[in-house]
Amino acid sequence: xxxxxxxxxxxxxxxxxxxxxxxxxxxxxxxxxxxxxxxxxxxxxxxxxxxxxxxxxxxxxxxxxxxxxxxxxxxxxxxxxxxxxxxxxxxxxxxxxxxxxxxxxxxxxxxxxxxxxxxxxxxxxxxxxxxxxxxxxxxxxxxxxxxxxxxxxxxxxxxxxxxxxxxxxxxxxxxxxxxxxxxxxxxxxxxxxxxxxxxxxxxxxxxxxxxxxxxxxxxxxxxxxxxxxxxxxxxxxxxxxxxxxxxxxxxxxxxxxxxxxxxxxxxxxxxxxxxxxxxxxxxxxxxxxxxxxxxxxxxxxxxxxxxxxxxxxxxxxxxxxxxxxxxxxxxxxxxxxxxxxxxxxxxxxxxxxxxxxxxxxxxxxxxxxxxxxxxxxxxxxxxxxxxxxxxxxxxxxxxxxxxxxxxxxxxxxxxxxxxxxxxxxxxxxx
Amino acid sequence: xxxxxxxxxxxxxxxxxxxxxxxxxxxxxxxxxxxxxxxxxxxxxxxxxxxxxxxxxxxxxxxxxxxxxxxxxxxxxxxxxxxxxxxxxxxxxxxxxxxxxxxxxxxxxxxxxxxxxxxxxxxxxxxxxxxxxxxxxxxxxxxxxxxxxxxxxxxxxxxxxxxxxxxxxxxxxxxxxxxxxxxxxxxxxxxxxxxxxxxxxxxxxxxxxxxxxxxxxxxxxxxxxxxxxxxxxxxxxxxxxxxxxxxxxxxxxx
Numbered sequence: 001x002x003x004x005x006x007x008x009x010x011x012x013x014x015x016x017x018x019x020x021x022x023x024x025x026x027x028x029x030x031x032x033x034x035x036x037x038x039x040x041x042x043x044x045x046x047x048x049x050x051x052x053x054x055x056x057x058x059x060x061x062x063x064x065x066x067x068x069x070x071x072x073x074x075x076x077x078x079x080x081x082x083x084x085x086x087x088x089x090x091x092x093x094x095x096x097x098x099x100x101x102x103x104x105x106x107x108x109x110x111x112x113x114x115x116x117x118x119x120x121x122x123x124x125x126x127x128x129x130x131x132x133x134x135x136x137x138x139x140x141x142x143x144x145x146x147x148x149x150x151x152x153x154x155x156x157x158x159x160x161x162x163x164x165x166x167x168x169x170x171x172x173x174x175x176x177x178x179x180x181x182x183x184x185x186x187x188x189x190x191x192x193x194x195x196x197x198x199x200x201x202x203x204x205x206x207x208x209x210x211x212x213x214x215x216x217x218x219x220x221x222x223x224x225x226x227x228x229x230x231x232x233x234x235x236x237x238x239x240x241x242x243x244x245x246x247x248x249x250x251x252x253x254x255x256x257x258x259x260x261x262x263x264x265x266x267x268x269x270x271x272x273x274x275x276x277x278x279x280x281x282x283x284x285x286x287x288x289x290x291x292x293x294x295x296x297x298x299x300x301x302x303x304x305x306x307x308x309x310x311x312x313x314x315x316x317x318x319x320x321x322x323x324x325x326x327x328x329x330x331x332x333x334x335x336x337x338x339x340x341x342x343x344x345x346x347x348x349x350x351x352x353x354x355x356x357x358x359x360x361x362x363x364x365x366x367x368x369x370x371x372x373x374x375x376x377x378x379x380x381x382x383x384x385x386x387x388x389x390x391x392x393x394x395x396x397x398x399x400x401x402x403x404x405x406x407x408x409x410x411x412x413x414x415x416x417x418x419x420x421x422x423x424x425x426x427x428x429x430x
Numbered sequence: 431x432x433x434x435x436x437x438x439x440x441x442x443x444x445x446x447x448x449x450x451x452x453x454x455x456x457x458x459x460x461x462x463x464x465x466x467x468x469x470x471x472x473x474x475x476x477x478x479x480x481x482x483x484x485x486x487x488x489x490x491x492x493x494x495x496x497x498x499x500x501x502x503x504x505x506x507x508x509x510x511x512x513x514x515x516x517x518x519x520x521x522x523x524x525x526x527x528x529x530x531x532x533x534x535x536x537x538x539x540x541x542x543x544x545x546x547x548x549x550x551x552x553x554x555x556x557x558x559x560x561x562x563x564x565x566x567x568x569x570x571x572x573x574x575x576x577x578x579x580x581x582x583x584x585x586x587x588x589x590x591x592x593x594x595x596x597x598x599x600x601x602x603x604x605x606x607x608x609x610x611x612x613x614x615x616x617x618x619x620x621x622x623x624x625x626x627x628x629x630x631x632x633x634x635x636x637x638x639x640x641x642x643x644x645x646x647x648x649x650x651x652x653x654x655x656x657x658x659x660x661x662x663x664x665x666x667x668x669x670x671x672x673x674x675x676x677x678x679x680x681x682x683x684x
Contacts, residue, residue: 387508402524
């Protein structure tokens with residue numbers, strides 16, 4: 001398969017430097033080396049790769065990213081955080097900002113630490129949820145990952161406060177690339193909330209490459225929110241992958257507002273009976289933005305459920321891609337899987353490629369999927385205007401209403417309100 | 431005082447002329463009924479009054495309180511006190527009724543130079559209007575018209591009218607799809623809103639509505655023209671003899 005092999009950024013030299021810069025842990029050294037071997041062999045996916053058919057990495061390959069941070073910048077946390085009351089880890093320009101972070105008062109049995117401070121602890125959990133050989137991005141991240149958050153919660157702990165990871169590019173280092181790995185391990189019957197926020201101010205160019213690996217033991221429940229609002233010149237490539245044991249529940253909410261190129265791969269493997277995954281997504285793109293959400297759900301055993309709703313609002317000359325794949329294995333009887341992708345097109349110039357897929361090998365299942373593309377309802381617009389709302393406010397209101405059911409699915413009211421606020425600001429007002 | 435003057439109004443859609451010279455004057459406090467068979471141009475007239483796009487006004491004018499109504503966008507008309515109660519109220523999933531009511535009221539108040547109502551005053555006001563149309567408060571928190579019955583949708587229109595207190599209300603086939611109980615509630619709501627400063631134009635196919643909301647004037651609309659005008663007795667005559675009678679009586683082929 002034809003892949004992209006040439007980059008204006010010398011990722012491999014950076015990887016070699018990072019490998020030599022004192023990694024005491026054997027697993028890390030081995031993984032880095034494997035990652036590098038894979039990357040040398042594979043490069044990054046080209047458009048002939050079915051999973052990258054609608055998303056070109058040409059601009060990405062032509063961008064010279066910087067990996068050297070002389071001094072991380074400072075950011076105002078309150079500009080970006082969604083919650084005031086959370087355990088917070090702040091990463092600025094790829095480095096933990098300990099002053100801005102607040103990780104005190106963690107209950108017993110709860111570990112929330114920077115990746116760089118938990119190398120040995122995290123090692124056995126690395127690359128357990130992703131396949132190094134599947135895509136060059138997994139290789140890239142494995143050879144370059146340098147920071148992130150490690151979360152481990154001991155069996156039975158119900159965490160009341162959410163854990164908030166805030167990743168900001170301050171812009172102090174131009175064209176900065178950061179490679180992050182988050183690892184979330186919830187032991188049996190744990191309940192926790194984890195928020196990932198990726199942000200940067202307009203005008204800042206950079207790359208965020210992040211993989212979040214999640215391991216949910218029996219009856220563990222993770223409320224998981226990813227909120228991406230990077231600048232419109234940023235590149236963002238992310239994976240969220242989870243293996244789920246029996247009766248575990250993963251509620252994944254993925255909101256993508258920023259970046260010139262944003263790609264999300266979300267993967268759940270339902271390996272234990274009665275396990276459930278919710279994949280809830282919203283993307284708002286305008287101008288020249290490109291957003292690509294690829295999801296995959298593996299129903300491996302009987303009696304598992306999945307519920308996926310992705311909605312998108314496209315304006316300008318933006319381009320969105322949705323590819324959701326649900327696999328129902330031969331023995332996965334009584335699977336209940338629901339998948340939908342809906343898009344609202346606000347301009348003539350935008351483009352959506354929507355591809356919901358189901359592969360079903362069991363014969364006693366309940367599966368449904370669908371895809372829809374529509375425009376603003378002109379009669380609703382007229383109705384609102386006859387009630388005194390300006391055309392602009394009426395359009396914004398209808399756009400927000402389109403996204404409302406995705407937002408309503410956000411379980412935590414404080415997070416829901418915070419996200420609502422940011423989205424409302426994005427919509428034009430009169 | 432003249433509120434609405436329609437003069438020789440011609441309107442067409444996709445090159446087909448629907449309104450062919452309408453003349454109508456409505457004074458403050460008057461209730462006018464415009465009756466006509468299907469295809470007479472009733473809905474076109476209400477849409478043109480409210481400012482829906484897609485119609486070409488080829489001749490004539492509409493003066494509202496001395497202003498050229500046709501030059502105004504739908505929202506500007508609404509803010510100046512023109513209200514259309516829809517024949518088919520639109521469902522808007524994701525927008526709660528209370529949000530719509532608040533946004534609408536504030537848009538009108540802003541135009542009038544008034545401050546936005548605070549949450550408590552607003553709720554007090556809405557509650558008093560809910561009573562008028564016998565609607566339960568739970569309707570406020572549901573999406574606009576979504577899953578409402580026909581009667582509930584029409585009551586919701588009158589609720590909006592009650593809140594916005596328009597100068598000119600156009601009721602487009604408000605009786606359609608209503609059973610007799612719902613018709614009574616809606617009519618009582620409208621009657622309670624009748625006053626010397628408010629003009630109402632009711633557009634209807636059937637005389638039935640006029641038993642409940644008694645008009646000062648009745649006009650017969652046929653093939654895009656008002657062919658006959660009279661008082662409420664004209665409606666009774668129409669009910670008895672049909673629209674062809676009205677046409678014959680003015681020398682038109684039936």
